[in-house]
Amino acid sequence: MMAAARNLSNLTLAHEIAVNENFHLEQIEHPQNRRVKQIVHKAFWDRLEEDLNEDPPEYEHAIKLFEEIKEILLSFLNPGSNRMRSQICEVLDADLIRQQAEHDAVDIQGLANYVISTMGKLCAPIRDNEVSQLKATGNIVVLLRQIFHVLDLMTMDMVNYTIRSLRPHLQRNLVDYERAKFQDILEETPSALDLTTEWIKESIQDELSSLSREASSCAGADGISKTNLSPTLVLTNSYLKLLRWDYQKKPIPETLVTDEGRLQELSEKLNQLKIIACICLITSNMVAAAIEGIPDFVEKQKRISFVLLEGMNKKTFDLREALNAIGVQTCSEISESLAARGFPLLNKEVQANLVGQLCNVVEEENPINSLIDKRIHLYLRSLLASPGFQKSMPTIPGGLAVIQTEIETIGSQYANIVNLNKQVYGPFYANIFRKLLFCETNKAEPEPSTN
Structure with a gap:
């Protein structure tokens, strides 16, 4: 040990x-x-x-x-x-x-x-x-x-x-060095891949459940076998799980310990960007006419949101209170602009409704929150599937244009972590997939070649 x-x-x-x-x-x-x-x-x-x-x-x-x-x-x-x-x-x-x-x-x-x-x-x-x-x-x-x-x-x-x-x-020499060091760890501690195996197994079960739901909607569809799963797709889903990981309560897979701090930081930044995208989308949908003539309103709202959401991943942070403050500040900015141009101000009901909609973003089943979250993960999934992402970034999904610069930066950092991790630990993941996808269903058959 x-x-x-x-x-x-x-x-x-x-x-x-x-x-x-x-x-x-x-x-x-x-x-x-x-x-x-x-x-x-x-x-x-x-x-x-x-x-x-x-x-x-x-x-x-x-x-x-x-x-x-x-x-x-x-x-x-x-x-x-x-x-x-x-x-x-x-x-x-x-x-x-x-x-x-x-x-x-x-x-x-x-x-x-x-x-x-x-x-x-x-x-x-x-x-x-x-x-x-x-x-x-x-x-x-x-x-x-x-x-x-x-x-x-x-x-x-x-x-x-x-x-x-x-x-x-x-x-x-990092790839060869890390792989050799981890092999030494594995020889000293045979259980050193238990968390990694469980991490991949969860993604396999998620993929099987997803395919089963799709198959059940098609009349006469055959049952889904583990051997039909794509290890590449499963591994991509496993990496995406790390962006929704509870780093305070759940230990990270052993093969990602060296990047735990970076992954947690990226996850927290993405969470903040998701809230900001929600704020901007709700505001533009509810008071589009009122903000149309305000120069750089979206950028100003972004700056205010970044300031008021600073530290939002801390346990003591009151997100609803911060969103309320952002809503009040947003209404104030709009009213000042309307007054300066001689237009009628936002009535109290519209202001209360806007602030309320922004505060509701914290709700677990909030549709705007869910929509933006899915689109962020869609973008990151397409990024992991793009070998040449550094030359040409994937298209930003609708609703994320306001955070395009920030999410591209985070996405690039995330993809670099994932790609290096694949290079180092690819052989270990391949062994896990052989055991989980093939050995359990075909124990009598020889294991497939690693080549």
Whole structure:
């Protein structure tokens, strides 16, 4: 299990580095942990100051600090930097410093100055200012403390530089690497495809139910067999399920763990766009004549809706209240425009009806909500079926023109996730389909070839 966990951690990290151009590491501490760390560090630095102020000074703690500094500096060097490596080891040699301390000949400030000089040669340009400021620090204890702070920053810079350097290599080899890592996980944990199998099985049952309903409406239709199903169609339906997934309550299939955050974010954005499309469609249907002469009314309503629907996927968000606010703001914008042009204002009944229709979008069986939801999924289904979608996007269904730019962007991101996932896990999905579609009905027959 530990080996499988390590493999999953490596796979997830490699995937994130390769697909997320903005991925980097940051030092983030929990406030409680930071408080404990501050207390412990203060005690350590106070003790160091006491040691150095003794007569004669006690240098052991300081020597251990320089040992640690030496190891950090060495970790920044490239394999070929033999000259600097030798110099660092020579100057910061702990045994030599102890011998000097025994003879009261150690120069702590001189060692610190050498460290600062070396840091200046090794740091990224962004850290030049921090390193320069070290030179102005007179108190040796404060100086050592600040040196470690800057070294922490330099270490994180080095980590992120390594990530950027690795990214092109990982991108070139990502499919083979991820597939091999997941195979390792599967060998360590044979149940590592259980959720994925259940995910695909649900889509098979959905497709069988759909085909059975169609067949029952045709007189004399034959029964539907699993072997007649298209694995490609079933897998497409499985991917579409991820856009309606309850990420808080339902675990995601194992083969999609590395993209869980991205899929959840896309799902939430689509949900917001669906509501905005509903708002615009209802408004244009109910008060078409009133908004006809208002320049850029639809774009303005979109902007207002985006602002008021910010965070709508949080549990504490009151969607009905937000829709009511959007309705009130919409009526106000229309009334101001009508008044400016000398036209009669919207009567109270029309305004109340418009606000009420917008608030009803939250209802589970709301026809406008259902219509827009189906058309969004129709668009995304056609997008997954279009190999050359990046050159020519599918036609936007009616009612979605107002969110065309946004949905095309999300659709492109979604299709890229799906296509990469297919490349990596295609062989695993093929094995699952063979078991679910063929082995259960023809157990005595040999399994079909994977080729």
